[in-house]
Structure formats: C-alpha cells, structure tokens
Amino acid sequence: MRLLPGSLDHVRERNESAWLMPPHPGTNHQLRHDMRRFEDDDEVDLVIVGCGAGGSTLMQRLARLGWRIVALDAGPFWEPERDWVSDEAGSHHLYWNDPRVIAGSDPVPLGSNNSGRGVGGSMVHYAGYTPRFHPSDFRTYSQDGVGADWPFAYEDLRPYYQDIEEELPVAGEDWPWGDPHSYPHSPHPVGGNGEIFLEGARKVGITAKVGPVAISNGRFGNRPHCIYRGFCLQGCKVDAKASPLITHIPDALAHGAEVRADSMVTRVGVDDRTGRATGVHYVRRGRERFQRARMVAVAGYSIETPRLLLNSATERWPNGLCNDHDLVGRYVMVQGAPQTAGRFDREIRMYKAPPPEVSSEQFYETDPKAPYQRGFSIQTVSPLPITWSEHVIAQGHWGASLREYMSDYVHWACFGALCEFLPRPENRVTLDEEKDRHGMPIAHFSYSQGENDQQLLQAAQQKMEEILHAAGADETMTIQRFAHLVGGARMAATEDKGVVSGDCQSFAIPNLYLTDGSVLPTQGSANPALTIMAIAARAASRLARGARGGPPR
Amino acid sequence: MNQKLPLQDPNARGRFPGFDTASQAEYWDMATKAVVAERLGMPPNIRFFTREEEATANALCDQLLDQQEDPRVPVVHLIDARLAEKQYDGWHYEDMPEDAEAWKQSLAALDQDSREAWSRPFHECDLGEQRGVIQAIVDRGSGEWHGMIAKRVWSLWTRYACSAFYSHPWAWDEIGFPGPAFPRGYKNIGVDKLEPFEVRDAKPVDPTRIGDADRGKS
Ligand SMILES: Cc1cc2nc3c(=O)[nH]c(=O)nc-3n(C[C@H](O)[C@H](O)[C@H](O)COP(=O)(O)OP(=O)(O)OC[C@H]3O[C@@H](n4cnc5c(N)ncnc54)[C@H](O)[C@@H]3O)c2cc1C
Ligand code: SF4
Numbered sequence: 001m002r003l004l005p006g007s008l009d010h011v012r013e014r015n016e017s018a019w020l021m022p023p024h025p026g027t028n029h030q031l032r033h034d035m036r037r038f039e040d041d042d043e044v045d046l047v048i049v050g051c052g053a054g055g056s057t058l059m060q061r062l063a064r065l066g067w068r069i070v071a072l073d074a075g076p077f078w079e080p081e082r083d084w085v086s087d088e089a090g091s092h093h094l095y096w097n098d099p100r101v102i103a104g105s106d107p108v109p110l111g112s113n114n115s116g117r118g119v120g121g122s123m124v125h126y127a128g129y130t131p132r133f134h135p136s137d138f139r140t141y142s143q144d145g146v147g148a149d150w151p152f153a154y155e156d157l158r159p160y161y162q163d164i165e166e167e168l169p170v171a172g173e174d175w176p177w178g179d180p181h182s183y184p185h186s187p188h189p190v191g192g193n194g195e196i197f198l199e200g201a202r203k204v205g206i207t208a209k210v211g212p213v214a215i216s217n218g219r220f221g222n223r224p225h226c227i228y229r230g231f232c233l234q235g236c237k238v239d240a241k242a243s244p245l246i247t248h249i250p251d252a253l254a255h256g257a258e259v260r261a262d263s264m265v266t267r268v269g270v271d272d273r274t275g276r277a278t279g280v281h282y283v284r285r286g287r288e289r290f291q292r293a294r295m296v297a298v299a300g301y302s303i304e305t306p307r308l309l310l311n312s313a314t315e316r317w318p319n320g321l322c323n324d325h326d327l328v329g330r331y332v333m334v335q336g337a338p339q340t341a342g343r344f345d346r347e348i349r350m351y352k353a354p355p356p357e358v359s360s361e362q363f364y365e366t367d368p369k370a371p372y373q374r375g376f377s378i379q380t381v382s383p384l385p386i387t388w389s390e391h392v393i394a395q396g397h398w399g400a401s402l403r404e405y406m407s408d409y410v411h412w413a414c415f416g417a418l419c420e421f422l423p424r425p426e427n428r429v430t431l432d433e434e435k436d437r438h439g440m441p442i443a444h445f446s447y448s449q450g451e452n453d454q455q456l457l458q459a460a461q462q463k464m465e466e467i468l469h470a471a472g473a474d475e476t477m478t479i480q481r482f483a484h485l486v487g488g489a490r491m492a493a494t495e496d497k498g499v500v501s502g503d504c505q506s507f508a509i510p511n512l513y514l515t516d517g518s519v520l521p522t523q524g525s526a527n528p529a530l531t532i533m534a535i536a537a538r539a540a541s542r543l544a545r546g547a548r549g550g551p552p553r
Numbered sequence: 554m555n556q557k558l559p560l561q562d563p564n565a566r567g568r569f570p571g572f573d574t575a576s577q578a579e580y581w582d583m584a585t586k587a588v589v590a591e592r593l594g595m596p597p598n599i600r601f602f603t604r605e606e607e608a609t610a611n612a613l614c615d616q617l618l619d620q621q622e623d624p625r626v627p628v629v630h631l632i633d634a635r636l637a638e639k640q641y642d643g644w645h646y647e648d649m650p651e652d653a654e655a656w657k658q659s660l661a662a663l664d665q666d667s668r669e670a671w672s673r674p675f676h677e678c679d680l681g682e683q684r685g686v687i688q689a690i691v692d693r694g695s696g697e698w699h700g701m702i703a704k705r706v707w708s709l710w711t712r713y714a715c716s717a718f719y720s721h722p723w724a725w726d727e728i729g730f731p732g733p734a735f736p737r738g739y740k741n742i743g744v745d746k747l748e749p750f751e752v753r754d755a756k757p758v759d760p761t762r763i764g765d766a767d768r769g770k771s
Contacts (some may be wrong), residue, residue, distance in 0.1 A: 012692065024720040025736070054662075058644050059611075061599045082584055082586065083584070084584070084733050085584050085585040085588050085733070086581065086582065086584075086733040086735035087585050087588055087720070087732070088719075088720060089588075089716055089719075089720030090585070090589075090720075092640060095642075095643055096643055097640070097642065097643040098640060098641060098643065099641070099643070099645065099651065100644045100645075101645060101646075101647050102645070102646055103645050103646070103647035103648075107646055107647070109644055110642075110644040111642050111643025111644050112642060112643070113643075115643075132586070180618050182670040189742065190743070191739075191742035192742065192744040192746070195743055195744050196744065227734075227735075227737075227738025227739070228734070228738055228740075228742050229732065229734035229735055229737075229738045229739060230739070230741045231734060231735070236584065237735050237736075238735065330647050343745075343759055345758060345759065346744050346757075347745050347753065347754060347757070348557065348744060349729075349746075349747075349751070351730060351737070352739040352742045353742045375645070384730075385719040385725065385728060386715060386716050386720060387725070389711075389715035389718075389719050390711075390712070390715070393711045393715065396691065396709065398616075398617050399616055399617065399618070399619045399641075401686070402617070402618070402619070403618065403619050403727070405569050406727070406728050407718070407727055407728050407729075408728075408759075409728040409729060409730060410729045410754055411754070411759070444647070474759055475759060
C-alpha cells in the first residue's frame with residue numbers, strides 16, 4: 001500500500017535530515033557552524049574517505065550510535081544557492097576533473113559522465129533514478145553462468161532498500177519487476193519525454209512505469225516539492241532531489257560527526273607490525289596532515305578507492321593494500337548506455353521536467369530465447385543542449401547541418417538503456433606514471449567490451465527504436481555512451497575471490513572497510529546509487545550489532 | 554541584448570520568432586545570472602593560444618559551428634580560457650596528450666594538411682577548401698591522423714566548441730531552449746505544452762522531410 005505524502009514522519013526518528021533543512025531552498029548554516037571539530041591527534045572511532053553515496057550513509061548511521069567520526073572529502077562543502085547554477089556549462093566544477101588516463105579497446109570517458117567531487121559525491125549531479133537490483137543480480141553465476149555471486153542474497157538487503165527509499169524519499173508507481181514493491185511517494189506527473197515513452201511502450205506492448213526517482217513529490221520534512229525545471233544533472237538547487245548532502249549529512253552533523261571538506265586523502269596509514277590501519281594522510285590547504293583513527297572506511301568511488309589502496313603500498317603490502325590476491329582495481333564495470341532519440345513534429349521539449357521520468361525493466365532478466373545472458377533496462381533521459389549536440393555530432397553533422405539539426409531540439413524525445421556489461425578482470429584501474437599536483441600517481445582505467453556486452457547494446461537500441469517509432473517518430477538517432485562505474489574492489493565470500501566481505505570489511509586489514517560502489521560484484525541493469533547506500537547501511541548495522549567485534553569502544 | 558545569430562540555413566532561421574532568453578534574466582537566481590552574464594559580456598583575452606594557433610582555431614571553429622559572420626559567439630576565447638585555466642574534462646586517452654597539448658598539436662597538424670593540399674595556412678584557405686580539409690579528417694574515423702586517432706581529435710574539437718557555443722543565450726534563442734529555470738521552474742509540462750515565455754516552432758516539419766533543394770547542405 002502506498003502511503004500518502006506527509007505520512008513519512010516516522011522517518012524523522014531515525015534520520016532527521018529533512019527536518020534540519022531550512023524551510024526554503026538553501027543551507028542550514030547554523031548546523032554547519034556548530035559542527036563538532038576534531039583534532040588530527042584525536043584518535044577518532046572512524047575516519048571516512050569520501051562523503052558520497054556510500055560514505056555519507058555509513059557516517060549518518062554510526063554517528064547516530066555515538067561513534068566519533070570525521071569524514072574527509074576532496075571537494076567542497078557545497079552551498080547550493082551560491083555554488084550551483086541552473087546552467088549546463090556552468091556546472092563543470094561539480095565533476096571530478098583531476099586528470100585520469102583512459103585506455104583499452106573501448107575506453108570510457110570519465111569526468112562529467114561519471115563521477116563527482118565534493119560533499120554529497122556523485123549523487124549531487126546524478127539523474128535521480130533509484131531502482132532496486134533484482135534478486136537474480138545476487139546470484140548471476142549460479143543462475144546464468146556469468147558474472148559472480150554476491151556473499152549475501154537480495155533478502156538480506158531488502159530492509160535497507162526500504163529504509164533508504166523512505167529517507168530519500170523515492171517516488172514512483174507500484175513496481176512489478178524483480179521483488180515487486182511500492183514506493184513511499186506517489187509518481188510524479190510526466191513531461192513530453194515521459195509521455196512519449198508511455199505512449200510508445202503501450203502501443204508495442206511493453207510495460208513501462210513512472211519512476212522510481214529520489215525526488216520528493218510533495219513536501220518531505222522541510223524539503224520542498226520539485227519545480228520540474230530539468231536541471232537535475234546540474235545539482236538540485238531546490239533541494240527536491242535527494243543527495244547525501246541533504247538526506248544524510250545534516251543528521252550526521254547533528255549527531256556530532258565532522259565533515260572536513262577540501263581534504264584530499266593521499267594514503268591510508270597502516271602499521272605493518274600490527275597489520276592494522278592507523279588513520280589517513282591527507283592534504284588540506286596545501287599542508288600534509290594525518291588524522292588518527294581506530295577504523296578507516298574508504299568510499300571514494302570506483303576509480304579513487306582502488307587508486308588510494310594501490311597508492312598506500314607498504315613493505316607488508318608491496319602491491320597495494322589488500323592486494324595480495326591481485327584483485328584491487330579489477331572487475332571495474334560500466335553499463336553500456338546507448339541513447340536513442342526520436343523526432344516528432346509535435347513539440348516534446350524534453351528539457352522540462354526531471355530527466356528521470358519513466359522506465360521499463362521488462363528486459364532485465366536473462367531471456368532463454370536470446371543469444372546473450374542478462375539484460376537491460378530502458379529509461380527516459382533528457383539531454384540539455386550541450387549534451388544534445390554530442391548526439392547530433394555523432395551522426396556526422398557539423399557546420400550548417402549541425403546548427404540546423406540543433407534548431408530542431410524541441411522536437412526530439414530521448415531514451416537511454418542500461419545494459420548489464422559483465423565483470424572482467426582485465427577491466428581495471430592501475431596507477432599511471434603521470435602524477436597529479438599532490439605528487440600522487442593518477443588513475444589509469446582500461447576498459448574493453450565482450451561479445452555478450454555488444455549483443456546487449458544492439459538489442460537495447462532496437463527496443464528503444466521500436467518504442468519511439470510506435471509513438472510516431474519518423475527518424476531516430478543513437479549515440480553510444482557508458483554510465484555508472486562500479487566494482488574495482490569487489491565483495492566475495494572468500495579472500496581469493498574478493499577484497500572485502502559482505503560486511504564491507506577488507507579481508508586483509510580488519511579495521512579497514514570499503515563502503516562505496518567499488519564493492520559491487522555485478523551491476524545488474526539498475527542505476528547503482530540506492531544499492532550503494534543500502535549496502536553501506538547494512539555494513540553499518542552489522543558493525544553496530546557487533547557482528548565483527550562491535551564499535552571500537 | 555537583442556542580437557540574433559545570422560544563421561545561414563533557410564530552414565533554421567527564425568524558427569522561434571521573438572524568442573529572447575536573455576530578456577528573462579530577471580527570473581533567474583543570482584549565481585546563475587552571473588555565469589550567463591559573463592558570456593554576454595566582453596570575452597576574456599586570449600592567453601593560451603599563440604597568434605597562429607588563434608587564427609587556425611578561429612577558422613576551424615567558424616567552420617564547425619558555421620559562424621561566418623558577426624555577431625559571433627566568441628567560441629575561441631572561451632576555449633582558450635578553459636585551456637589556460639586547465640579546465641579539462643577529467644580524462645584523456647592513453648594515446649593522446651592532455652587536452653591543452655592535444656589542441657596545440659592538432660591545430661598544427663590541421664595547418665600542415667592545408668599547406669600540403671593548398672600551399673596556404675588553414676585560415677587563408679577559402680571556405681570550400683577548409684571544408685575539404687576538415688571532411689578528410691572526419692572521414693578517417695578510427696584511422697590515424699598525424700599520430701593521433703582521427704575521431705578522438707574530432708571529439709576534442711567538437712566537445713570544446715559545442716560546449717562554448719551552446720552555453721550562449723543566442724544559441725538558445727535559435728533552438729527554442731529557455732536556459733536557466735530557477736527559481737521559476739516549469740508549470741506546463743507535456744507534449745506540445747508551452748510556458749507563457751516559450752515560443753512555438755514556426756517551422757515544425759522535420760528538416761529531413763524537406764527536399765534537399767530547399768535546405769542548405771554542408
Ligand atoms: C551524470 C550522472 C548521472 C547519474 N545518474 C544516476 C542515477 O540516476 N541513479 C543512480 O543510482 N546513479 C546515478 N549515477 C551514479 C551515482 O551517482 C554513483 O554511482 C554513486 O554516487 C557512487 O557512489 P560512491 O559512494 O561510490 O561514490 P561518490 O558518490 O562519487 O562519492 C565519492 C566521494 O569521495 C570523494 N573522494 C574520492 N577520492 C577521495 C580522496 N582521495 N580523498 C577525499 N575524498 C575523496 C569524492 O570527492 C566524492 O565526493 C549517475 C552518475 C553521473 C555522473
Ligand atoms: S527537476 Fe526537480 S528534482 Fe530536478 S533539479 Fe529541478 S527541482 Fe530538482
């Protein structure tokens with residue numbers, strides 16, 4: 001049963017963030033001003049590297065239980081009203097723009113297409129889709145003979161999915177796929193792009209549903225309603241779209257955690273003698289510093305987490321921390337994300353309303369009749385003009401024909417697929433010879449597709465074309481893209497198969513945890529942020545319950 | 554602020570009569586207004602490109618975006634500023650140098666191609682000759698071009714050029730996009746629904762359904 005908006009008041013008892021926001025778009029400056037501040041020499045209970053999806057969730061959960069926590073982030077502690085703009089080119093600073101090298105037979109462009117920098121992490125500029133993974137995702141190896149099995153099952157994650165869905169909160173129709181469930185907020189009205197998706201899908205007999213999006217539909221705490229302005233990928237100035245900056249960090253601060261922004265962690269400190277982590281080396285305002293801690297959690301995204309472990313090598317771990325089995329940096333995954341657009345004489349104006357509107361998971365599972373394993377999902381995406389120009393350029397237009405095609409922008413509807421590319425050990429992050437301004441080797445990321453991956457791309461494009469044509473499109477165009485990097489330090493049942501356990505504890509160093517997207521063994525064809533948060537929430541609860549010795553004191 | 558881009562193509566020109574995004578600036582928040590106002594103001598001085606590179610880059614970008622007359626969006630100034638400030642995109646291909654160096658090398662290579670084909674620097678070639686030199690690079694696709702993969706150079710040029718051009722309110726006027734939308738938002742969403750400040754397309758028929766004779770071809 002779907003609850004009415006406003007009936008989420010019980011969430012306040014476990015996460016007060018939405019009530020700690022001011023009653024208008026903006027920042028609770030008092031809360032930040034009053035934030036507790038630790039000394040480098042204080043041996044805190046936990047230091048977290050990265051305040052993104054995984055790091056912030058872990059911080060909020062454990063701060064509530066009285067843990068003394070410092071969370072460092074390389075980027076700024078955003079003040080959305082001042083730092084974010086309702087403009088595409090002006091949002092370049094939201095991304096991780098430090099240099100990285102890309103290679104392989106299918107190199108994956110990073111930056112704006114992949115990761116963020118600053119408190120809130122990549123969810124600051126993520127689109128806002130928050131689907132769950134399907135139960136089959138947790139056992140693709142035993143079920144379909146591809147990918148890997150997780151060290152736990154879907155059912156183990158279900159309660160954490162439910163909690164996080166309420167805390168964001170997620171809006172959408174009753175969900176018929178995977179483990180059928182409903183959402184705390186009712187579905188949003190859809191714009192032109194969503195209408196076309198629903199219309200085309202109905203005509204070809206594909207089930208499509210509105211949602212699931214982490215955008216409040218109605219007031220949630222003090223957070224306002226979405227104003228359908230379409231700039232979700234540029235950071236939501238309205239505070240309608242969820243990111244940890246507004247969904248978990250306020251509550252963590254209110255419970256005595258410190259967020260230390262503009263702090264780039266360069267090494268995890270480890271005592272070779274005891275085999276335990278001792279804290280982290282970081283650079284702030286040009287000065288090298290060391291924060292002592294009883295426990296370290298790294299949550300820096302699938303590129304930065306492996307990079308940091310590899311760069312923290314010691315005599316005991318000469319190939320990088322936790323890397324005795326040569327698994328750190330391996331099995332990094334991206335979803336194949338072709339985007340297909342269709343042209344209508346009607347005006348679609350896809351820049352209105354949030355880009356995430358409607359999706360279908362009808363092709364998510366392995367189809368025994370298809371030549372490939374696993375599947376894909378289809379969603380609305382609504383590129384703004386600069387991104388849209390890439391679509392037009394990709395068709396070979398330039399000069400006058402580029403300008404002419406671009407002047408046709410209001411007539412196009414655009415969908416994106418997420419294809420479950422399979423994990424491969426050679427798709428990996430290593431350290432490059434090139435160094436960044438801190439003297440730290442930059443990440444080198446190599447990616448190549450397999451045959452199954454390519455078959456999925458074609459199948460997905462075909463379905464998107466079908467839907468668009470059924471809705472009346474007379475012309476389509478497709479661009480090949482990638483989305484959602486995960487993996488690189490995957491979890492597994494045993495240390496020869498993975499870097500961390502199902503509780504996110506590294507096998508090698510008992511007080512070193514990894515709590516971000518890098519622990520995912522497979523990726524499904526769902527957007528990952530909700531799952532990353534749920535995994536971090538689960539890890540926190542296992543830590544708190546003492547499954548691994550309990551809180552440090 | 555009522556300048557319009559002189560778009561050559563007969564189909565695209567004037568699709569959104571009277572549409573003027575900058576006239577709505579009073580409805581934008583301060584932070585956004587500031588970044589957009591900067592684009593409408595005096596362009597930053599050239600700091601990164603040498604004079605020769607600037608000439609080549611201007612001729613190249615005029616071609617890529619079909620800006621052969623004033624007023625122009627000062628695309629090269631905006632690219633130069635990004636390169637001078639190392640505002641790259643956060644990655645580069647293993648077989649390509651960082652963006653700034655890649656721009657320098659590729660502009661020099663472009664010039665070299667025109668000197669070989671027409672015995673003149675690229676910016677002194679006529680427009681047809683320039684188009685030929687550019688199309689030859691596009692046609693190489695995944696093949697090599699002066700030690701780089703052609704399509705990666707193409708992606709570098711078009712990414713920077715289009716980011717600059719389609720960030721400009723004049724370009725938004727031309728495509729019917731209203732630009733910033735905070736704090737006003739949109740109230741009429743859905744197919745064929747307009748806000749009072751949006752303008753309906755005066756030429757809604759698919760350009761590909763119009764005979765080639767009626768349209769400019771590049
Ligand atoms: C354009 C775009 C659209 C997306 N859309 C969706 C979507 O609709 N739905 C969805 O589920 N996902 C989406 N994603 C992906 C999603 O945002 C990420 O998968 C998710 O946020 C990753 O979580 P994380 O915890 O692994 O890392 P992040 O959230 O990226 O957090 C990592 C943090 O660590 C910090 N950091 C890194 N290294 C260091 C260091 N050495 N020292 C200090 N700090 C460090 C970074 O600054 C960053 O804040 C999208 C991503 C992009 C780029
Ligand atoms: S469309 Fe809604 S959720 Fe997206 S940025 Fe605008 S107000 Fe925020």
